[in-house]
Amino acid sequence: MQIFTSDQFVLPLPEGHRFPMAKYRLLREQVARALPAARLVEAPAASDGELALVHTPAYVEAVAEGLLSPAQQREIGFPWSARGVERARRSVGATIAAARLALREGVAANLAGGTHHASADKGAGYCVFNDVAVAARLMQAEWHRQRRQLLRVAVIDLDVHQGNGTASIFADDPTVFTLSMHGAKNFPFRKEASDLDVELPDGCVDAPYLAALDRALAELWRRHGSAPPGLIFYLAGADPHEGDRLGRLKLSTDGLAERDRRVFAAARERRIPLALSMAGGYGRVIEDTVAVQLNTVRAALASWRQWNNTAP
Secondary structure, three states: OEEEEOOOOOOOOOOOOOOOOHHHHHHHHHHHHHOOOOEEEEOOOOOHHHHOOOOOHHHHHHHHHOOOOHHHHHHHOOOOOHHHHHHHHHHHHHHHHHHHHHHHHOEEEEOOOOOOOOEOOEOEOOEOOOHHHHHHHHHHHHHHHHHOOOOOEEEEEOOOOOOHHHHHHOOOOOOEEEEEEEEOOOOOOOOOOOOEEEEEOOOOOHHHHHHHHHHHHHHHHHHHOOOOOOEEEEEOOOOOEOOEOOOOOOEOHHHHHHHHHHHHHHHHHOOOOEEEEOOOOOEOOHHHHHHHHHHHHHHHHHHHHHHHOOOO
């Protein structure tokens, strides 16, 4: 299974910044050590034209040319830098590459991505461009050009924070179904309406979480009826974990592994290709976040093997 990475582009963050930039490198190192069957590939950069499938040209230009205002940079949470622009482009490029490959091989992954707070004309919450939205639009365009058919897309967003940017981008689009399962009282405090929002109380633990997930997936399939999605984007946030600084939920490492297993199994059993993005994770102990994410990649690899009838 191919996994796309972009962790060589490290942002020059100020001392004490709370974004855990090191988690991407640590995860890549753990994947390389623990999962030798996973092939790590450096992500390509998304072009201006690809970004403009979702984002306004003025916003793309402001990011690329360093024209973001101080207020816009504060909303994103990162100071502008050329390396930050390249990192944002590569994060989108990784999800594009993973989606293309998933359509051929069933499963592929981006070790970053899941930047679901970015909307068409602005970034927010550590998200510059919306990688899943851009990749979804591009896959639909390529699918139609190659097959003259509509590609329906589903976004299964299990980050602890609502995917407000993704919801706003696809608000009036019946070809993209947005499912977000998140903490009711967590960021963003002004939420956008997804096609299906599942709000969870603070302190939610494994059993009620997994029951809510089962209901949400059943509702996703019910609403699609005889026209299931042809591609799933899965945002597998590690931040519902009980050790997360920003999550407010109480899922165990085993509970999150079971969450991942259920999502991958649901897609595989229906033969729906799945592109994985890692989304958020802010563990008090960064190794806990990396362990959760490594389990997610392990589940992805197992599903890829089953899809392709490949021996472990």
